[in-house]
Amino acid sequence: MKKLLILLIVAVVATAGFATPARWSASALIHVLADSEAPL
Amino acid sequence: MLEHEGPQVEQTAVVSHSFPKLLPGDPARAYFEKAKEAFADSDASGTISNAQQAIIRQPNYLPAHIYEELGMNIARGRNFQRCVDKILATIDLSQRLLKGQVEPPPTESPIHPEHINEVLDMARYNLSDRYMRLGLYGNALEQLALSEMLPKPTEARMKRRLKEASLLFRLKDREGCLLKLKQARDMDRELFFLLRERMAFDGHAGVDQPI
Numbered sequence: 693m694k695k696l697l698i699l700l701i702v703a704v705v706a707t708a709g710f711a712t713p714a715r716w717s718a719s720a721l722i723h724v725l726a727d728s729e730a731p732l
Numbered sequence: 733m734l735e736h737e738g739p740q741v742e743q744t745a746v747v748s749h750s751f752p753k754l755l756p757g758d759p760a761r762a763y764f765e766k767a768k769e770a771f772a773d774s775d776a777s778g779t780i781s782n783a784q785q786a787i788i789r790q791p792n793y794l795p796a797h798i799y800e801e802l803g804m805n806i807a808r809g810r811n812f813q814r815c816v817d818k819i820l821a822t823i824d825l826s827q828r829l830l831k832g833q834v835e836p837p838p839t840e841s842p843i844h845p846e847h848i849n850e851v852l853d854m855a856r857y858n859l860s861d862r863y864m865r866l867g868l869y870g871n872a873l874e875q876l877a878l879s880e881m882l883p884k885p886t887e888a889r890m891k892r893r894l895k896e897a898s899l900l901f902r903l904k905d906r907e908g909c910l911l912k913l914k915q916a917r918d919m920d921r922e923l924f925f926l927l928r929e930r931m932a933f934d935g936h937a938g939v940d941q942p943i
Contacts, residue, residue: 727861727934729854729888730771730802731751731795 751795751847752839760789760796760837767799771806779803790837792829794851797822801858812865819859826852849881860895865935869902890916890923894931894939901938913943 754761763786770778780803786796801818804810826848828834836843856879863872876896884892897912917924932940 728802728805728858730798731851731854 751851752841752843754790754793755838755840758790758838760786760793763789764793764796764799767796767803771799771802774806776803776807780807792825792834793837794822794826794829794848797825798851798854798858805858805862812862815862816859816866819855819862822855823852823859826855846882853879853881853884857892864895864899864902869899873899873903886919887923887927890919890927891931893919894928894936898931898936898939901941909938909941910943913939913941917943 754764763782767779767782767786770782780800783796783800783803786793787800790796797818801815801822804815804818825834829836829843829848830845856875860872860875860879863869863875873896876892876899880889880892893912893916897909897916900906900908900912913928916928928936928939
């Protein structure tokens with residue numbers, strides 16, 4: 693549920709147009725999704 | 733090539749796993765932690781330099797190699813071919829560790845084969861993505877198929893099905909693409925619609941078609 697909530701926030705922020713590609717890079721929210729995987 | 737892709741955003745899933753940490757007094761550990769912090773701050777050069785410092789001190793600590801490439805991947809003017817080369821070298825190191833051809837670094841607890849295999853899965857997933865960015869869809873599909881040696885949580889499995897769907901779409905296999913999309917949807921509908929929207933935005937062609 694926590695992941696889904698974060699995903700939802702990501703989607704809302706993206707839809708609102710606040711997320712530039714650079715911003716996505718900087719955001720802790722990037723950890724929810726998906727072009728790479730990394731060990732903790 | 734990159735020109736064929738949609739706008740790319742950096743999205744990294746930090747997968748829960750238990751790769752053993754370096755010993756508390758090991759200088760490489762502090763550099764590795766700094767590399768992770770730098771990456772979380774989207775600081776490409778900080779990620780790369782700290783990961784490299786960790787690697788200088790512990791050349792066989794696999795997670796540091798993963799982070800060095802992640803830094804390369806978020807750098808301005810990134811070079812996907814160099815990312816591919818780095819990941820291939822990391823995969824080679826993983827395989828040599830598994831075969832006992834190189835010594836594992838001293839860690840808080842022993843490094844077991846499943847730890848290495850989990851990092852290998854991550855490396856292959858990342859490699860699949862970099863191949864996709866280079867337009868090498870067949871290679872990407874091959875690496876994706878190899879990226880599930882160990883069981884994965886739903887999100888990780890769904891990402892893989894969606895990426896497969898997109899690669900099949902690129903390769904003009906419409907039926908295969910739809911099959912993968914349905915498999916992904918059947919895992920969790922709510923997560924599927926969110927994830928495929930994000931991946932479509934991230935240059936994964938074909939994942940947003942109706943099924």
